Amino acid sequence: MVGVAKGSFAEVSNKPDFPAQERTTLRRWADEGTVQQYLRPITANGLMGVHHAWGRCAGYFHHPR
Secondary structure (H helix, E strand, O other), X not given: OOOOOXXXXXXXXXXXXXXXXXXXXXXXXXXXXXXHHHHOOOEOOEOOOHHHHHHXXXXXXXOOO
């Protein structure tokens, strides 16, 4: 690669262990409280208004899969 110093990237296995990578990610999310942060109320004043949910559902009901 042009302009990339040797050693800038970690070597990657040609036989990745995806289950192990997923466990590592899930452990990090648990340690950092990522899911709990994601599930907190998304507005400055508390819970999301019902009109936000209507907009999210409208596409589903009008365009069934």
